[in-house]
Amino acid sequence: MTDLIKTILCPIALVSGALISGASQAATYTQIPTVPDGVNCMPLGINDSGRAVGNCTKIGNGANLIPWVANAGSAQVALPSLVAGQGCKANTISNANWIMGFCNRADSVATGVVWKGDVPANPPIVLNPLPATILPLPIRAADVRTVPTAMNERGGVVGWSISENDRATSVLWAAGSGTPQFIFPAGLLAQRYEDECSPVDVNLTLVNGYPSVALNCPGPGGEVIPRVATRGTTGYVMTDLAFPTGADYCVISGINDRLNVAGQCFYPNSDINVTKAASWTTPASAPQVLNTSVGTASSTININNNGFILISRSDGTGNVSNAVWFPTPTPIQVPVDVMPPANMTWPEAMSIRANSTSTVVALSLINGSQHRVGCTWTNAAGVVCIPAINGGLASNITAMSPNAGYVVGVVKDGTQTAIAVQATLP
Missing domain, CATH: 2.40.10 (Thrombin, subunit H)
Structure with a gap:
């Protein structure tokens, strides 16, 4: 948290300083070996132990995905279905190794399930609906x-x-x-x-x-x-939740372990009274809205456990940018821009986490060769992109672990096959 607090207290000096630095070494992707009969794989979650989950397309005529789990440094292991011949999908994994997803029943209706990721051979547990x-x-x-x-x-x-x-x-x-x-x-x-x-x-x-x-x-x-x-x-x-003065209503995007809440609020005549990212210190608190000097619209992507909020906002030229906001009780807020390097455009931030020293953002950008590439951002290092592997040029990050220690994503390799990859962040 320290680096961003300094930025909030002295934004001009630090924004002109080391937001973009070539000194930090990029992480390196390693392929998560593909499950048998699988191809074109996408990981969707990873926990603090480096255990990842995702799904692959099945080779052949089968329409079902192959959900899988993979320990750090190991190959994908297929997760069992609820009913033989029916499909499932794994969506995310917790630090306690529970995997949340869906499976089709015998009647082909999808319903919620969980698997235990550290004992992947076990059948899924059905998340039952309410009884009569x-x-x-x-x-x-x-x-x-x-x-x-x-x-x-x-x-x-x-x-x-x-x-x-x-x-x-x-x-x-x-x-x-x-x-x-x-x-x-x-x-x-x-x-x-x-x-x-x-x-x-x-x-x-x-x-x-x-x-x-x-x-x-x-x-x-x-x-x-x-x-x-x-x-x-x-x-x-x-x-x-209380609404700020003049707002029609607000929407929640996330809640952290401190009971800080983040979202956005909507106003009448939104061409002038633009949508604004909002924060509630507790559910009973008055809201703090993101009023900036340039007055552009903003919305919340998510919030980390230190209370830093990842936002999307207009840059005033019709383009969308990302920033990190730590709400403070001041009339004008100064979020810290996630500033792309000069040759990169179209940022799409997807996650904000925190390690022991820094707030970390996972995002993707379009590079000078018009390929989307996966990157991370910290206030000290700025944007650092992770090079594609296996002859590929395009990549994307799909999830980051809660401790900001790992990311997973997809690389399009030299044969244009989507391979699941993992990286340990520095």
Whole structure:
């Protein structure tokens, strides 16, 4: 955190200094050897141990993906399906080695599952939907499928239990458990079903034994009501986030382990009152919006556990840029630009993490040869891109570990085959 705090306190001096430095050595990709019968592989997650997950296309006429897990420095190992001959997809992995994804049932309907990444031969655990109820009235049929949307580093999953009429109830599954638990508090007479909220994030910190959940819920006029569910003594308690003066509504993008919340707020006449990235120190706090001297629109990508927020914003010329924002109680905020080198354009930042000394951003850029390349950024080194391997010219980073120690991505090799790669960051 130290390097960015200095930048916030003295932005002009440091922005003109070492944001782009050739002194830092780039990381090196290594190929994650492909699973048998697989080709064109894409990793989607990696944890602090360097264990990665992803999916490959299957060679031949089969339409199903091959989900896999790979230990650091080892080949991909295929994850078992729920039903023989049906497909699955792995989406991410936690530090506790739980893998979140989907599998098709025998009826070809996809539902949420988790695998244990350190025992990949074990069958997936189904994230079950809510069961039928008889009492209290009215009688309600069992839900029919689930959609996981986020997972914390313990392996706790949040998502939707979907009814037969395609209505969603927000639920939580504890790490390694297939039993759904309600997030929305019970009403005076009965449990509330079909809240239609979208659980966007779940943190690691336990409050009364449970993690906190960030949700975007439908309002009566079609607007969004951003909420944080924090566990009370008998169930979850919902806190609606406060809106800044003049805003129509706000949307949550993420919540960290300190209960800092990040998102963006929308205003009437948005050509002038532009969308602004927003931060809440706690769910009960007043919001801090990103008011900059140039007044351009901004939105949140995600937030790390030190409270630094990765944003996307217009640069005033019609192009999009990225920056790192540490909210401060001042009228004008000074985010730190993730400044591409002179010969690179079209930045697309995807993740912000923190190691013991630095805030790290993973992004991709278009280089002077018009190839997209995967890169990282720190305040000390600026943007440092990772060279492609195996005769390839194009690459992309798809995930970064929570401790900013590893990245995974895809390289198009010399035969134009997508290979899964991993790099240890310096």
